[in-house]
Amino acid sequence: MRVYKANRKGPIIYLIVAFAVFTGIIFLLAHESFKDKPLAFIILLIPTALLLWIYFDTFYAIANQTLKYRSAFLSGEIRIGEIREIVKGKTLWVGIKPALAKNGLIIKYNKFDEIYIAPENNDEMIIDLLKINHKINII
Numbered sequence: 001m002r003v004y005k006a007n008r009k010g011p012i013i014y015l016i017v018a019f020a021v022f023t024g025i026i027f028l029l030a031h032e033s034f035k036d037k038p039l040a041f042i043i044l045l046i047p048t049a050l051l052l053w054i055y056f057d058t059f060y061a062i063a064n065q066t067l068k069y070r071s072a073f074l075s076g077e078i079r080i081g082e083i084r085e086i087v088k089g090k091t092l093w094v095g096i097k098p099a100l101a102k103n104g105l106i107i108k109y110n111k112f113d114e115i116y117i118a119p120e121n122n123d124e125m126i127i128d129l130l131k132i133n134h135k136i137n138i139i
Contacts, residue, residue: 001063002128004119006071007101012055019048058100060119062128067107069117071098080129082109085137088126092116 023044027034034041050072058071068077074096087106097116104118105125119125130136 001061004060004062004121004125006058006060006099007104007118007120008055008058010099010101010118012051012100016048016051016055019051023048055100058098060098060117060125062125062132065132067129069098069115071100074098078107078109078115080132083129083133083136084108085139086126086129087139088122 026044027041054072060070061068062080065080066077067080067083069075075098076096085108087108089103090106091102091104092106092114095114095116099116099118101118103122104116105122106114106116108114126138130138
């Protein structure tokens with residue numbers, strides 16, 4: 001199994017910092033009320049925790065003729081033999097996006113399905129996919 005790290009150069013870093021700073025400011029301004037209601041602070045931490053989970057748990061892997069993807073709670077696999085086209089360097093703005101950055105790969109498979117992923121090195125993943133399915137059309 002070959003694992004590919006996700007490209008983490010997207011706006012998620014700014015979101016994580018913004019939520020962390022926002023949580024810190026609210027804690028500093030109202031720390032007395034959090035002593036009485038610790039559950040309120042835990043609820044305040046949930047968005048930051050979710051973003052950190054997505055940030056650290058996004059990756060892709062090729063194993064047993066399948067492309068596996070995972071981004072926190074979003075995961076799945078695609079049979080590489082069913083991939084018909086890969087659009088390189090574009091960004092898919094709607095649909096399934098287990099990715100953290102722009103300019104990744106739009107993978108079209110089956111008849112109408114597509115997914116957007118953004119590995120650190122697009123070319124490396126394309127080469128490995130072509131080794132398994134040489135009929136993939138690269139755009």
